[in-house]
Structure formats: structure tokens, C-alpha cells
Amino acid sequence: MDNETEQENQGGKQAYNFQIQPQTVDFQYRVTMAAFVDILLTAAGYNADHNGFGIRKLNEINSSWVLLRLAVELDRFPLQYEDIIVETWIEEVGRAMTSRNFCIKDKDGKIMGYAASNWAMIDLDTRHAKDLYLLEGIREFTSGISAPIKKPIKLKSVDSEPFDVFKVKYSDIDINGHTSSMRYIEWVSDYFSLDDYRKKQVSRFEINYVNEMLFGDEVSIFANEYEPDDFRFEIRKNGTTSSRARIVFC
Amino acid sequence: MDNETEQENQGGKQAYNFQIQPQTVDFQYRVTMAAFVDILLTAAGYNADHNGFGIRKLNEINSSWVLLRLAVELDRFPLQYEDIIVETWIEEVGRAMTSRNFCIKDKDGKIMGYAASNWAMIDLDTRHAKDLYLLEGIREFTSGISAPIKKPIKLKSVDSEPFDVFKVKYSDIDINGHTSSMRYIEWVSDYFSLDDYRKKQVSRFEINYVNEMLFGDEVSIFANEYEPDDFRFEIRKNGTTSSRARIVFC
Numbered sequence: 312m313d314n315e316t317e318q319e320n321q322g323g324k325q326a327y328n329f330q331i332q333p334q335t336v337d338f339q340y341r342v343t344m345a346a347f348v349d350i351l352l353t354a355a356g357y358n359a360d361h362n363g364f365g366i367r368k369l370n371e372i373n374s375s376w377v378l379l380r381l382a383v384e385l386d387r388f389p390l391q392y393e394d395i396i397v398e399t400w401i402e403e404v405g406r407a408m409t410s411r412n413f414c415i416k417d418k419d420g421k422i423m424g425y426a427a428s429n430w431a432m433i434d435l436d437t438r439h440a441k442d443l444y445l446l447e448g449i450r451e452f453t454s455g456i457s458a459p460i461k462k463p464i465k466l467k468s469v470d471s472e473p474f475d476v477f478k479v480k481y482s483d484i485d486i487n488g489h490t491s492s493m494r495y496i497e498w499v500s501d502y503f504s505l506d507d508y509r510k511k512q513v514s515r516f517e518i519n520y521v522n523e524m525l526f527g528d529e530v531s532i533f534a535n536e537y538e539p540d541d542f543r544f545e546i547r548k549n550g551t552t553s554s555r556a557r558i559v560f561c
Numbered sequence: 562m563d564n565e566t567e568q569e570n571q572g573g574k575q576a577y578n579f580q581i582q583p584q585t586v587d588f589q590y591r592v593t594m595a596a597f598v599d600i601l602l603t604a605a606g607y608n609a610d611h612n613g614f615g616i617r618k619l620n621e622i623n624s625s626w627v628l629l630r631l632a633v634e635l636d637r638f639p640l641q642y643e644d645i646i647v648e649t650w651i652e653e654v655g656r657a658m659t660s661r662n663f664c665i666k667d668k669d670g671k672i673m674g675y676a677a678s679n680w681a682m683i684d685l686d687t688r689h690a691k692d693l694y695l696l697e698g699i700r701e702f703t704s705g706i707s708a709p710i711k712k713p714i715k716l717k718s719v720d721s722e723p724f725d726v727f728k729v730k731y732s733d734i735d736i737n738g739h740t741s742s743m744r745y746i747e748w749v750s751d752y753f754s755l756d757d758y759r760k761k762q763v764s765r766f767e768i769n770y771v772n773e774m775l776f777g778d779e780v781s782i783f784a785n786e787y788e789p790d791d792f793r794f795e796i797r798k799n800g801t802t803s804s805r806a807r808i809v810f811c
Contacts, residue, residue: 334599334743338734345732349584391736477727480751481758482595484588486641493584501730505776508731526755 322400322412322454323362327354329397331389338505341388344516345496348381351413351426352492354397358411362401364449372445373435378428378492379408380463382517385415385424394418401452406442407431409449412458425458438523466519466555469545473531474502479524479548490524490553499544499556502534507560511540514561521555524548572650572662572704573612577604581643588755591638594766595746598631601663601676602742604647608661612651614699622695623685628678628742629658630713632767635665635674644668651702656692657681659699662708675708688773716769716805719795723781724752729774729798740774749794749806752784757810761790764811771805774798 335346342350359365359376369375389395395415402410413426431440443449475498485491495518524530528548537543540560546553585596592600609615609626619625639645645665652660663676681690693699725748735741745768774780778798787793787807794806 333603333736334741336736337731338736338738340736343732353583481587481753481755482593482747482751484755486583486586486588486590488588491584497732501732503731505731505734 320451320454322402322456323358323452324398324400324454324456325358325361326396326398327357329353329395331391331393331395333391336391337508339508340391342390343497344383344500344513345493347385347389348383348496348516348518349493350395350397351381351383351399351428352378354399354413355411355428355430358399362452364446369432369446370435374432374441375435376430377433378520379431380465380517380519381426381428382460382463382515383424383426384460384515385513387423388512389415389417389423395423396420400454400456402427402454402457404443404450404453406444407440409443410462412456414458425460427458427460427462429463460515463517463519466517466543466557468552469533469535469543469555471533471535473547474534475530475532477530479526479528479530481526483524484526488525490528492520495520495546495554495556498530498532498546499534499558502532502542502544503558511560513558515557515559517557519555520553522548522551522553524553528553570701570704572652572706573608573702574648574650574704574706575608575611576646576648577607579603579645579647581639581641581645583641586641587758589758590641592640593747594633594750594763595743597635597638598633598746598766598768599743600645600647601631601633601649601678602628604649604663605661605678605680608649612702614696619682619696620685624682624691625685625737626680627683628770629681630715630767630769631676631678632710632713632765633674633676634710634765635763637673638762639665639667639673645673646670650704650706652677652704652707654693654700654703656694657690659693660712662706664708675710677708677710677712679713710765713767713769716767716793716807718802719783719785719793719805721783721785723783723797725780725782727780729776729778729780731776733774734776738775740778742770745770745796745804745806748780748782748796749784749808752782752792752794753808761810763808765807765809767807769805770803772798772801772803774803778803 544556790810796804
């Protein structure tokens with residue numbers, strides 16, 4: 312790739328504006344990680360649409376996007392009613408997976424943090440991954456532009472006693488009939504007390520989505536302080552891994 | 562009151578527009594009752610501000626509004642991305658309580674349902690009710706205009722085995738340090754299965770807020786089918802009544 316092309320190809324980068332709504336903040340008026348990730352996924356959806364590879368387009372070939380991994384690092388959390396800008400772009404497109412990055416800015420353009428994510432395309436019937444190269448033109452969005460944070464890693468299994476056990480309920484289920492991605496984040500965020508959140512701030516959040524959960528599944532959640540202030544989580548449904556997550560405090 | 566004044570006094574009635582956001586719908590693309598009530602409370606907040614008696618104004622005298630009772634009746638539930646109009650106005654203003662009604666319309670002005678609510682003003686330190694007549698000019702909003710649904714009733718105690726027991730967690734707590742009003746509604750809505758929601762539609766929802774809940778409180782939830790398709794709920798914290806609710810299916 313020559314310099315000219317490199318400069319032109321920004322991976323379909325666009326910026327989207329959001330305002331932090333009152334329902335999405337915690338007791339300290341800060342957006343919750345669950346609600347913040349929801350904003351990132353909304354921006355990803357807009358951008359995929361804009362680039363011609365949105366959910367509706369994929370639905371035409373009986374496919375959809377699934378989020379595999381996500382890492383978020385924030386210097387500070389946006390506050391209630393704050394206006395933020397989310398820039399997002401494609402970094403790589405492989406056959407099995409594509410990577411999408413995010414840069415989060417305040418309304419004056421000051422960078423608040425970054426996020427990095429990996430996505431696969433699945434068949435809506437088999438729920439298995441499909442070859443991304445079937446999407447004509449998607450490889451043109453390969454920009455090679457990374458975000459200046461560590462990429463989301465494959466998190467290891469967590470062995471401990473579950474700190475919470477319950478069943479998946481009506482309010483956990485989204486329009487796809489699965490537990491919404493936001494709930495997983497709420498469940499692991501709920502491991503900590505208000506005092507923990509008063510004293511420390513989350514500096515990195517990471518999640519791996521492994522298996523979807525359905526209504527009535529028995530959920531058990533495991534936690535382990537892997538290193539000081541580096542917590543690892545595992546969410547199992549009926550005994551199998553559904554998701555793994557990581558919360559690092561600074 | 563002569564006819565002229567009666568026609569003029571609409572209880573400070575205003576109409577507000579909302580769009581049903583994707584995060585707020587259930588597996589059938591219908592707004593959840595919890596999210597719908599949140600829209601009503603947002604409209605109530607806008608209207609109180611507009612009439613000069615918003616939360617910020619009450620905060621100046623170390624007071625706030627608390628919702629005591631609410632009843633909602635919908636012919637149909639708004640769907641994802643649907644634009645709706647919420648009209649709201651004051652019906653009565655007593656010393657201990659004021660009543661506010663709502664009319665919900667689709668974008669073409671067709672009525673989808675109504676809601677009726679009762680509110681008290683509390684002192685932010687003692688959390689006790691204060692005389693509403695301390696608010697100069699508020700009685701002028703008395704319109705006497707009711708909504709054509711039964712007013713919210715004082716719900717009776719429910720005795721049964723709890724169907725759910727857990728502790729109040731980080732994600733349940735709002736900026737006031739209490740469990741958010743929305744969570745109570747999610748918790749009772751979760752008594753039913755997806756099949757129940759597929760087969761029947763909620764025709765009336767009712768809630769009484771009795772006592773606030775804090776982080777770490779032990780919650781137990783009781784349910785009873787009072788009459789066929791008329792379910793009554795009680796939410797207790799550490800053994801005392803925190804809230805009662807009612808869900809009627811048609």
C-alpha cells in the first residue's frame with residue numbers, strides 16, 4: 312500500500328454524537344460501563360450501516376454481526392447530560408473476524424479514552440461463523456490503524472465459588488431472544504460495592520462473549536482477583552462458559 | 562369556578578415527544594413497562610419544570626418530589642423506534658399529595674392509553690412529607706381534569722412464599738442513592754415467562770412506592786394471582802414493605 316492510499320483509507324471512520332442520559336448513570340452521576348458499551352455498539356451499528364455492511368444488509372443473506380471481544384480504557388467516565396463524540400473505524404478484516412476501534416472525545420475534542428473490538432459474522436440459522444470475504448468490498452475498509460490501547464485478549468477460565476446464581480428472566484432478553492450484552496456487564500459490575508466505586512475508578516474493562524444465553528438458563532458468576540485491582544470474571548450458563556470479563560481499577 | 566376559567570385551566574398541560582429506543586424494548590419489540598414508566602416520569606419532570614415546580618426548584622428548599630402511586634392502562638404497547646406523544650397535566654393539589662395524569666398518543670394523535678399518578682413533596686433530610694401549600698402558586702394548576710381510567714389504588718399486602726430473594730446491587734442504585742423506580746417494575750415483570758408475554762398483554766399496571774431501598778438491602782418479592790389474570794406483588798426489604806404492584810392481563 313502506498314502512502315497516498317494509506318492516508319485516504321481511514322477504515323470508514325466516522326464520528327457520532329451522544330448525550331449521556333439520566334437513566335444510564337450510576338450513584339456518582341457517571342455513565343455505567345454497561346450503558347457506555349451500549350453507546351459504543353450503537354456507534355458501531357451506525358458506522359457499519361454507513362459503510363454498507365449494517366445488520367439489515369447482513370440479514371439479507373441470513374447473517375448477522377456478533378461481538379466476540381471488547382476492551383475499553385477511559386481516563387474519566389462521561390457524566391450525566393455530558394455530550395460526547397465517538398469516532399469509530401475498521402482496523403483489520405480477516406476471514407473469521409474483523410476488528411473495529413473507537414476513540415471517545417468530550418465535546419471540545421479532548422480524548423477521554425479508547426476501545427477495541429472484534430466481530431464475527433454468523434449464520435442466523437446455524438449460529439456458526441461465516442467467511443467475511445463473502446461480503447464484497449469489506450476488505451477495502453482495512454486501514455491498519457490501531458487504537459493506542461492493548462487489544463482485547465482471550466481471557467482465561469476463572470475457578471472459584473460463584474458469587475451469584477440466578478435464572479435468566481424476561482427483562483434480560485433482547486429482540487434476538489438472547490440475554491442482552493449489557494446485562495453481562497451489569498452482572499459483573501455488581502460484584503463491587505458502592506464504596507469500591509467511590510474509592511477507585513475502572514481503568515480497563517474487557518469482555519469475551521463465548522456462548523449466548525436463553526430465557527430460563529441458570530446463570531452462575533465467578534470472580535477472582537488475578538492481580539491486585541485486576542479482577543477476572545466468568546459467567547456460566549448451565550455449567551458452560553457463556554462469557555469472561557475483566558475489570559481493572561486504577 | 563366559572564366556565565371560562567375551567568376552559569382555560571388545563572392543569573399546566575403540555576405534550577412531549579419521545580421515540581422508543583432499542584435498549585428499552587423486549588423480545589417482542591415492545592417497550593417494557595419499566596422503560597415506559599421511565600418515559601412518563603421524564604414527561605412529568607419536564608412538565609413540573611415548565612410549570613415552575615421542577616426538582617431543581619424544590620431542591621432550593623431542600624425538598625424533592627416522590628412518586629407514591631401510579632396506574633397505567635395501554636391498549637397497545639409502543640414498538641421499537643415508534644414516535645409517541647405524552648400529554649400530562651395536574652388534576653388536584655392537596656396539602657399531602659398532588660395528582661398528575663397522562664394521555665399517550667401515537668404520532669398520528671390516536672390515543673394508546675392513559676396513566677394516573679400521585680406525588681408528595683418530601684424534605685431531603687428527614688425524607689418526610691411536607692405541606693404542598695408551601696409551594697406558592699401550585700394550587701393554580703388544579704384542573705379537576707381526570708384521566709378516563711381508575712385511579713391508582715392502595716394495594717393490599719400479599720402473603721405467599723417469595724419467588725425471588727436477592728440483595729440490592731450497584732446497578733440498581735440511582736443518583737439519589739436509592740433503588741431506581743424502574744428496577745421495582747423490572748423485578749415484578751420478571752415473574753412471568755416469555756410464553757406468558759407471548760400469549761397475553763398487560764392491560765393495567767399499578768404500583769405503590771412505600772419505602773425506599775438502599776444498597777445491600779435484602780429484597781424478597783411475593784406474588785399472588787388475586788383474581789384470574791390479576792396479579793398482585795409485594796417487594797419487601799429486610800422484611801418491611803417497600804413497594805406493592807399489580808399486573809392485569811387482558
